Amino acid sequence: MFIQSSLSEKSTFFQKLRSFDYIMLLCILVLGIVSSFAMYSTDGGELRYHTESHIIRFVIFFMMMIFISFINIKTWHTFGYLFYIIVLGLLIWASLFGITAQGSQRWINLYFINLQPSELMKIAIILCFAKYFHRIQLSNVNRLKNIIIPLLILFIPIALVISQPDLGTSILIALSGIIVLWLAGINIKYFFYSSLVFIISAPFVISFLKPYQKLRILTFFDPDKDPLGAGYQIIQSKIAVGSGGLTGKGYLKGTQGYLEFLPEKHTDFIFTLFSEEFGFLGSIFLLIVYAILIYRILKIGSLSRSFFGKFFCYGFGSAIFVYITVNMSMVLGLLPIVGSPLPIMSYGGSSMLATMIGLGIVMSTKIYERQLIS
Amino acid sequence: MIGSGEDSGFKKSNTINRRMFIFAAAKAVVFFGIVGRLFSLQISENKKYLTLSDKNRLREARLPPVRGEFVDYFGNRIAKNLTVYQLHVVPEQVEDFKTLMVRLKDILNLNDDRLQDLIKKKNQQKPWETLIVSENLTWDEFSKINFYLHELSGARPVLTVGRNYPYSETYTHVLGYVSEASVNDLVSNETIKDRNVPGLRVGKTGLEKALENELIGTNGVQRFEVNAYGKRINQIDFKEGEQGKTIKLTIDTEIQKYTQELLNKRAGSISVMDIYTGEIIAMNSSPSFDPNLFLYGIEKNKWNEIKKDPLKPLLNKTVSGLYSPGSTIKPLVALSALENDVITTNLKVNCRGHKHPLELYGMKYHCWKKQGHGYMSLQNAIKQSCDTYFYEAARLLGVDRLNVTAKKFGLGNVVLGEYFNEKKGVVPSTKWKKEAIGQNWYLGETLINGIGQGYIQTTPLQLCLMTAQLANGGHKIYPKIIFDNKQDAIEDIKRKMKFAEEKNDEDSKLLSATEKFFNPNEKTYEALYRNKENVKFVLDAMFKSTNELYGTSFSSRIEDPKYQFAGKTGTAQVKRITEAERELDLKTDQIPYKQRDHAWYIAFGPYKDPRYAVSILVEHGGSGSSTAAPIAKKLFKFLIDRHELREKTKKRNLTNINI
Structure with missing residues (x-):
């Protein structure tokens, strides 16, 4: 074991390069390319702002991901808490001095990019929990202390994000954390009871929501009630997807997107646009690419020798799955509209940055899969 | 990690791993x-969503139909379509209606009232219905709108067609006018x-209304x-509408214009009719007004001015005005009396003037001539x-027999049928009085009926038809104002009249009719008389009335046989003249306007081979011979000068349309 670990620690650049997960890499590239084409379509078939910056970001962040892959997994373990604290600091910074747009204060101006720390928190919370539960023995997991502390770690950023207000991201942060808590072996009954409590308290929680959020939840149950108002997005999105049919309306020929019936088509509704133009077959193709990506991430996790690597890969892979399903369910009218981007596909630097950091760490887990962390 | 950690x-x-697996x-x-x-949306329900998507992206716009035009006998357009510039707004497609309106108000200089009206209208209609901000923009305004269009999202400059009446006042009562369709129009x-x-113009009066559907x-x-956002991206499909029918009238614009000149804004009416074809060549009611004023909504003060005018420009006097015919009825009374053999042409009556009026049951019946006419024959x-004379003739004839003749010749019934809001008028009879008023007929009423006063009421067009039917030798004709390309040629009409005349003679001898050989749709121009000589006698007397010394319209005669016409004056009292008034013997201009007599003149010409009949009415114009007959003199000159042109055009009209 020691020999092997020291081997991998000192393996050459080419050895590291050879141990890359190329299938995963391919999936990421495919998604990057597909998303660039989709972005081109949202720009109305012209190479304009969204397409250009999306491609530039993808290229930069992809290279960054490769770079991260070469960083030893041990380093991520070491700086796990620090990363969380930095992101938490940025979140607080955002709520104090952040940029307000569309009624929500969630961005920090870093001059070269408007950073949305809440997106990074999705990764940070997994990293932080992975480190926390890496050490704790199974028998100690269900101790009160080991439940309270993680919950505090989880609640602080959630509270900050909700107050921005950004319901969608806070739900995704919560789900990311809960996934790791579940994997860590916390007693099922806690999950059971807390979900019971959540269901019962849901009406009270809803009453604290902003009016537009309440409206979104209400219209989810009956979008036709206000077809030109709050139900508009759901209805138009369903029309776009539904009218796509088996093979779609053809690239750059999606009338719903082209004629601007689709809301937020660059970001949350990018899948709708893709699905309208490429139809059922295209959508299935995209789903399969995502499925392979997730499968590879989970596979890397299962082969990892360290609990930290396992927790992170399982957690991150599952989180990616949750992001995808929440986004798709939302645009297909299965869930209320809450802001949640589709990983890699959606326009948005912070989301892409967070996803790429996560993928980089996963790749690093693969390269250093025999690395033990004490 | 090592040791116990292992386990x-x-x-x-x-x-x-287990939890991950779950x-x-x-x-x-x-x-x-x-x-x-995805499957259910894209495969199972694909059709539904495709439809919804098309509904989303496709909008149908119904364009206003293009209205048919009116042309006169010579093909001149008398009601035509012009390109007009309009500004439309579809409220649904406007992001901020108020801002847009304020902006438009600046650009078009709309006043506050108009703005309030528009906002009110917008609130009344559905958000996807077009709101017409301005119906008739000038070219300057239209270009200005186009210049600012990028900042007027939702505003749509539109080129459309609007009605125009190039002869403005000349045809008002014939054509009527169009205006925005009202709720009433939509319902009826x-x-x-x-x-x-939105903004559709429909006919409100006249032929524009009567022929709406065509x-x-x-x-x-x-x-x-x-x-x-409802912005039009591109046109997918365009289906052109079909323009409405172009309708050709029988009217001659030049004559129509001239009749208006002759009436010279006095209240009255002139009608001219072809005595064979029944074509109306002119039909003018005066005073008139400009129908173009009504196209885009008339201003209130102008409307009030028209509505309150004592000369009643809104009334089409030719067909809807009812007047006592006065002496113009006399040829018909004479004819009726001759036809019924109650008098002969040799009957003489002594007219002894105001000092010795005819007395009947204590009532006095005066002749208009103070000194009296002396012994009069029928012709004189x-x-x-x-x-x-006519008191006596009427007394012998009786009201009921006159009624039969008058109705035959076109009184007491509408002339053109459904086109106008025509009045039937009244041709009294004993039965009529019993039914309408509930009283018995008095003999005195028969007497005044004989000089065209009392209950009898006619329209100017009825008298024109009566004159025409006398002038053509006493045959029924078929009045029309819309050109009929299947009409009989003049020669055919004359031949058929001849045939009807012979048949009339046979019928009086032999009752076996040969009618079954006739096509029931064919016009028969049947004879309205029993004895042709009686009609000839009356026409001759009318000729003498105009062309011989002592005739009532002698001063208005034309001696040139080309233009020579025959006529009968009429001076219809509008109120009963009291004994005191008769003593005063006032001149027309000394009497208040409303109490002055109506001046009538009916005539036909050229006498040698008559072709046209006219009836002229000047309301409160005084006597027929001084006011109405001089108009006829000018009119016949003008009318007959245009005869050749009309005949030539007729041939062209008939051949052209038949192709």
Whole structure:
């Protein structure tokens, strides 16, 4: 074991390069390319702002991901808490001095990019929990202390994000954390009871929501009630997807997107646009690419020798799955509209940055899969 | 990690993997859930969403139908379509209606009232219905709108067609006018309702209203692809509408214009009719007004001015004005008396003037001539319009027999049928009085009926028809104002009249009719008389009335046989003249306007081979011979000078349309 670990620690650049997960890499590239084409379509078939910056970001962040892959997994373990604290600091910074747009204060101006720390928190919370539960023995997991502390770690950023207000991201942060808590072996009954409590308290929680959020939840149950108002997005999105049919309306020929019936088509509704133009077959193709990506991430996790690597890969892979399903369910009218981007596909630097950091760490887990962390 | 850690680490690893497995299984379920949802939306319900998507992106715009035009006998357009510039707004497609309106108000200099009206109108209609901000923009305004269009999202400059009456006042009562369709129009006419678009103009009066369904045309349809904000991206489909029918009238614009000149804004009416074809060559009611004022909504003060004018420009006097015919009825009374053998042409009556009026049951019946006419024969009585003679003739004839003759010749019934709001008028009879008033007929009423006073009421067009039917030798004709390309040629009409005359003679001898050989649709121009000589006698007397010394319209005669006409004056009292007034013997201009007599003149010409009949009325114009007959003199000159041109055009008209 020691020999092997020291081997991998000192393996050459080419050895590291050879141990890359190329299938995963391919999936990421495919998604990057597909998303660039989709972005081109949202720009109305012209190479304009969204397409250009999306491609530039993808290229930069992809290279960054490769770079991260070469960083030893041990380093991520070491700086796990620090990363969380930095992101938490940025979140607080955002709520104090952040940029307000569309009624929500969630961005920090870093001059070269408007950073949305809440997106990074999705990764940070997994990293932080992975480190926390890496050490704790199974028998100690269900101790009160080991439940309270993680919950505090989880609640602080959630509270900050909700107050921005950004319901969608806070739900995704919560789900990311809960996934790791579940994997860590916390007693099922806690999950059971807390979900019971959540269901019962849901009406009270809803009453604290902003009016537009309440409206979104209400219209989810009956979008036709206000077809030109709050139900508009759901209805138009369903029309776009539904009218796509088996093979779609053809690239750059999606009338719903082209004629601007689709809301937020660059970001949350990018899948709708893709699905309208490429139809059922295209959508299935995209789903399969995502499925392979997730499968590879989970596979890397299962082969990892360290609990930290396992927790992170399982957690991150599952989180990616949750992001995808929440986004798709939302645009297909299965869930209320809450802001949640589709990983890699959606326009948005912070989301892409967070996803790429996560993928980089996963790749690093693969390269250093025999690395033990004490 | 090492040692005891080994075992617990193994357990921990197991837990993680087990939980991951459970979670992965759940993921697979969710995953297939999403696939299922995609399948249901894109495959199962594809049709439904495709339809919805098309509904989203496609908008149909119904274009206003293009109205048919009116042309006169010579093909001049008398009601035509002009390009007009309009500004439309579809409220649904406007992001901020108030801001847009304020901006438009600046650009078009709209006043506050208009703005309030528009906002009110917008609130009353559906958000997707077009709101017409301005119906008749000048070219300057239109270019200005186009210049600022980028900042006027939702505003749509539109080129459309609007009505125009180039001869303004000349045809007002014939054509009527169009104006925006009202709720009433939509309810009463299915075709209008069917083809309605915002701002549609429909006929309100006259032929524009009567022929609405032929004129209106069909809607064009434009299919557009629009974006989410309703902005038109491109046109997908365009179906042109069909223009409404062009309608050719029998009227001669030059004569129509001239009649208006002759009436010179006095209240009155002139009608001119072809005595064979029944074509109306001119039909003017005065005073008139400019129908163009009504196209885009008339201003209130102008409307009040027209409405309150004592000369009643809104009334089409030719067909809807009812007047006592006065002495113009005398030829008909004479004819009726001769036809019924109650008098002979040799009957003499002594007219002894105001000092010795005819007395009946204590009532006195005066002749218009103070000194009296002396002994009058029938011919002289017509020529000099002796009332006393006709009191006697009417007394012998009786009201009921006169009624039969008058009705035969076109009184007491509408002339043109459904086109105008025509009045039937009254030709009294004993039965009529019993039914309408509930009283018995008095003999005195028969007497004044004989000089065209009392209950009898006629329209100027009825008298024109009566004159025409006398002038053509006493044959029924078929009046029309719309050109009929299947009409009989003049020669055919004359031949048929001849035939009817012979048949009339036979009928009086032998009752066996040969009618079954006739096509029931064929016009028969049947004879309205029993003995042709009687009609000839009356026409001759009318000739003498105009062309011989002592005739009532002698001063208005034309000696040139080309233009020579024959006529009968009429001076219809509008109130009973009291004994005191008779003593005063006032001149026309000394009497208040409303109490002055109506001046009548009926005539036909050229006498040698008559072709045209006219009736002239000047309301409160004084005597027929001083006011109405001089008009006829000018009119016949003008009319007959245009005869050749008309005949030439007729041939062209008939051959052209038949192709």
